[in-house]
Amino acid sequence: MGFFDPDMECMIEVYQCETIELMDEFEGHLIEAEKSKTMDAEAINSIFRVAHTIKSSSAMMGMEQMSQCTHRMEDLFALFRDKPELLQGKLEHLFDLLYSFEDYIRSEIEEISREDYEQTSAEDLIERISKEIDFFTNPQLEEKEIKKDDSLLESSLLEDVNEEAITTLKVLFKENCQMENARAFMLIKQISPFCQFLSYIPENLEDESAISVLKKQGLLIHLLADSLNEVISKLIASPYLKSVEEIKKKEEKPKEDGSEKEKNSAVSGIKETKFATIAWEQIIKLQKLTGELLTAENILENAMKKTAAFSTIESLLLNNKKILHQLEDLANEASLMSVSNVIPQYYRVVRDIAKNEGKKVDFQVVGEELEVDRNLMDTMANPLIHLLRNAIDHGIESVEERLAEKKPEEGKIVLSIKSFAGYLSFTVSDDGSGMDEKKLLEKAKRKGLLKKPENQYTTEEIFSFIFLPGFSTNEEATQYSGRGVGMDVVQNVVDSLNGIVQVESQKGKGSSFIIRVPVSMTSIECLCFKVGKSICFLPVKNIGRIYAYEELETKIKIVSRKSWLEAEEIFPLLNLYTLFDEKENKHKRIIILKDGSKSIAILTGRILGQQTVVEKNLPAIIGRSYRKNMGISGAAIMGDGSLGLILSSQHLIRIAQGADEDE
Amino acid sequence: MSKKELKDILVLKHGEVCYGIVADLIKEIIPLPLLTKLPKQSEYLKGISDYRGNILPVLSMNGLTGTNKKEQTCVVLEGEYFLGLAVEETVEFLTESAQKLNYDEIEINRGILKISEVISTKVPIFILDIKEIVKNILV
Numbered sequence: 001m002g003f004f005d006p007d008m009e010c011m012i013e014v015y016q017c018e019t020i021e022l023m024d025e026f027e028g029h030l031i032e033a034e035k036s037k038t039m040d041a042e043a044i045n046s047i048f049r050v051a052h053t054i055k056s057s058s059a060m061m062g063m064e065q066m067s068q069c070t071h072r073m074e075d076l077f078a079l080f081r082d083k084p085e086l087l088q089g090k091l092e093h094l095f096d097l098l099y100s101f102e103d104y105i106r107s108e109i110e111e112i113s114r115e116d117y118e119q120t121s122a123e124d125l126i127e128r129i130s131k132e133i134d135f136f137t138n139p140q141l142e143e144k145e146i147k148k149d150d151s152l153l154e155s156s157l158l159e160d161v162n163e164e165a166i167t168t169l170k171v172l173f174k175e176n177c178q179m180e181n182a183r184a185f186m187l188i189k190q191i192s193p194f195c196q197f198l199s200y201i202p203e204n205l206e207d208e209s210a211i212s213v214l215k216k217q218g219l220l221i222h223l224l225a226d227s228l229n230e231v232i233s234k235l236i237a238s239p240y241l242k243s244v245e246e247i248k249k250k251e252e253k254p255k256e257d258g259s260e261k262e263k264n265s266a267v268s269g270i271k272e273t274k275f276a277t278i279a280w281e282q283i284i285k286l287q288k289l290t291g292e293l294l295t296a297e298n299i300l301e302n303a304m305k306k307t308a309a310f311s312t313i314e315s316l317l318l319n320n321k322k323i324l325h326q327l328e329d330l331a332n333e334a335s336l337m338s339v340s341n342v343i344p345q346y347y348r349v350v351r352d353i354a355k356n357e358g359k360k361v362d363f364q365v366v367g368e369e370l371e372v373d374r375n376l377m378d379t380m381a382n383p384l385i386h387l388l389r390n391a392i393d394h395g396i397e398s399v400e401e402r403l404a405e406k407k408p409e410e411g412k413i414v415l416s417i418k419s420f421a422g423y424l425s426f427t428v429s430d431d432g433s434g435m436d437e438k439k440l441l442e443k444a445k446r447k448g449l450l451k452k453p454e455n456q457y458t459t460e461e462i463f464s465f466i467f468l469p470g471f472s473t474n475e476e477a478t479q480y481s482g483r484g485v486g487m488d489v490v491q492n493v494v495d496s497l498n499g500i501v502q503v504e505s506q507k508g509k510g511s512s513f514i515i516r517v518p519v520s521m522t523s524i525e526c527l528c529f530k531v532g533k534s535i536c537f538l539p540v541k542n543i544g545r546i547y548a549y550e551e552l553e554t555k556i557k558i559v560s561r562k563s564w565l566e567a568e569e570i571f572p573l574l575n576l577y578t579l580f581d582e583k584e585n586k587h588k589r590i591i592i593l594k595d596g597s598k599s600i601a602i603l604t605g606r607i608l609g610q611q612t613v614v615e616k617n618l619p620a621i622i623g624r625s626y627r628k629n630m631g632i633s634g635a636a637i638m639g640d641g642s643l644g645l646i647l648s649s650q651h652l653i654r655i656a657q658g659a660d661e662d663e
Numbered sequence: 664m665s666k667k668e669l670k671d672i673l674v675l676k677h678g679e680v681c682y683g684i685v686a687d688l689i690k691e692i693i694p695l696p697l698l699t700k701l702p703k704q705s706e707y708l709k710g711i712s713d714y715r716g717n718i719l720p721v722l723s724m725n726g727l728t729g730t731n732k733k734e735q736t737c738v739v740l741e742g743e744y745f746l747g748l749a750v751e752e753t754v755e756f757l758t759e760s761a762q763k764l765n766y767d768e769i770e771i772n773r774g775i776l777k778i779s780e781v782i783s784t785k786v787p788i789f790i791l792d793i794k795e796i797v798k799n800i801l802v
Contacts, residue, residue: 291716292716295716531702532702533700534699534700534701534702579702580702580703581702581703582702616716616717616718617718618711618718618720619711619718619719619720619745619746621720621744621746621797621800622701622708622711622720630701630702630703632701635699635711635718637713637716640697641696641697641713642697642699642713643699643711643712643713643718644699645701645702
């Protein structure tokens with residue numbers, strides 16, 4: 001029999017989900033505190049609540065070790081909550097304990113899904129926490145703690161807050177505003193980082209019944225903030241707001257004691273709802289089904305075009321299409337999540353590795369506010385973590401070396417996430433030692449990887465060695481990197497996403513790894529053209545201009561069959577007929593293809609028009625190298641049941657440039 | 664496949680030769696669907712096709728065995744290997760008990776095929792080792 005009673009088993013998932021969420025919150029506060037080197041009242045309260053909740057739920061699940069351990073943590077933070085001054089100057093040495101606590105909870109939570117789960121002893125941890133409590137406490141406090149128990153939780157939150165300083169704001173929404181509760185929820189989320197204390201009425205914003213209250217009375221926010229103006233300007237900037245006014249008299253003071261806990265947990269627990277995991281699977285299905293529906297619609301439309309009745313039903317079809325596209329947008333939107341949700345993991349990785357290596361690292365993230373496809377972010381996690389590890393391990397020098405180089409003691413690593421024109425870029429850059437071209441080349445030579453004379457290698461080609469399996473410049477493998485596995489894994493993941501990796505590095509100055517991946521969309525607006533027998537698609541966003549080839553052939557614009565001149569600019573010319581091994585025929589066109597800063601010209605056949613297509617991945621049996629070499633990223637099902645090839649501008653550009661270099 | 668692992672098989676005829684595919688792998692048997700050729704595709708691949716919203720790669724038995732027969736049937740495989748196999752025709756379904764294999768394993772030709780002889784059908788049936796095939800033709 002398993003560890004849990006059969007009637008408990010249905011609770012496991014909820015318990016896991018809830019606890020993970022709470023630990024995310026916990027981790028967030030830790031990272032924040034470690035960065036700012038202080039822990040504010042809100043964080044202390046929040047950690048206290050986390051410990052308290054986990055303690056209760058673990059006890060309910062019969063997990064005594066977890067429960068005892070979190071109980072001690074709760075005691076510890078009860079101390080700090082009552083006397084925040086205890087923490088002054090003592091915070092530093094707590095972090096290791098707090099992180100081990102987190103690791104223990106997280107590993108237990110993961111373990112409990114196993115059938116043969118047994119509790120892991122937390123004795124060590126409990127002892128460590130108890131030591132801290134002894135360190136911080138005098139005996140009376142502990143006693144008081146036990147007596148106060150739960151009731152303390154509710155009343156305590158206001159204790160530290162000077163009630164006089166609380167400002168009350170009344171926010172009214174415009175009449176045409178829909179979903180007032182959600183808007184209110186968003187508002188609270190926006191301003192919560194600026195407030196030390198925050199509560200609001202109505203409380204049950206997740207509930208639709210709040211809408212009528214919001215319509216009548218508006219949203220009342222009680223808050224304590226350093227800069228009230230900042231909060232108000234945040235509020236005013238939000239759409240659908242009619243007015244924001246400050247109410248001086250405290251007529252609506254929140255007094256219902258019991259509700260305090262709920263309200264506050266609502267503020268800090270906004271990140272994700274409890275059922276996000278379940279909803280996520282459904283979202284993927286929804287996205288997939290929407291795609292199917294779009295394809296079916298295309299097929300139907302094509303079939304209808306052949307019938308006499310088409311003119312009468314054309315408008316109906318159009319309407320269908322409109323609804324379908326709305327559905328698609330919705331499905332895509334639902335699959336987005338905020339980057340800030342996953343950033344704590346990265347902080348943690350950087351912290352742990354840096355600590356292990358004895359290096360000092362200042363880690364910064366740019367682009368936390370972005371909303372990206374959750375699937376994509378999950379897939380990118382491993383490559384990014386690997387790059388971060390590399391940056392600390394190989395990039396950032398030891399403190400002594402840095403000081404000798406006259407660099408700041410603390411190494412800087414920046415993870416920046418940017419979104420532009422259908423692509424997401426992830427950049428990991430460090431201000432470390434950079435890569436040594438000579439060393440890389442020597443190593444490649446030793447490993448017998450050189451394919452042409454040494455002096456013919458460009459910087460870019462030399463850097464690309466590191467992506468080869470089994471290539472590692474560090475002579476000794478460390479715990480986290482240097483075994484030569486990894487960079488090729490990064491490359492593989494990026495390949496599978498149809499993306500590219502770029503390396504920029506300067507010896508002594510640091511390195512940057514730039515990954516660019518296309519944002520996955522259910523459907524893509526494409527230009528459709530023929531190359532011999534193949535029907536090809538290229539995303540419209542990458543198309544610059546289109547020329548008729550014959551017309552221009554006479555105007556000596558084509559410098560050679562390899563390049564193409566437009567407005568004094570020379571583009572590499574990629575002949576798709578040659579690439580696809582097809583015979584050239586009449587109606588040739590030249591398309592200027594743009595992707596980021598790079599442009600090439602491609603020679604194609606007749607243009608068939610513009611079409612919205614749903615991209616399908618090619619089966620694995622058609623190897624990745626084939627796809628790369630042919631510039632094909634996927635296929636689309638056409639109206640008549642045949643398939644069109646979706647080309648990737650990134651790959652085509654790479655092919656065109658590769659062809660150039662061979663010359 | 665070892666001797667002990669007798670499984671139900673589907674028997675196909677391609678030219679004069681009978682081939683067998685382990686029935687567990689088969690999703691369905693359909694008429695050869697409309698195929699789209701990939702540029703510079705390998706000789707083993709007959710083309711790709713829309714199979715209920717997914718892209719089905721269809722392998723050519725002609726390409727695999729170096730024959731030139733009229734391929735009109737497609738056996739769709741699922742599971743680890745989602746692919747179609749274009750063959751001349753399917754003959755019968757041979758249950759485990761109906762097979763009396765005089766197992767005689769020989770590796771031939773590009774390591775693609777493994778042979779075993781079935782006495783009851785009077786002709787030998789070449790059992791296709793899909794894993795081996797995929798390994799050999801992966802571009």
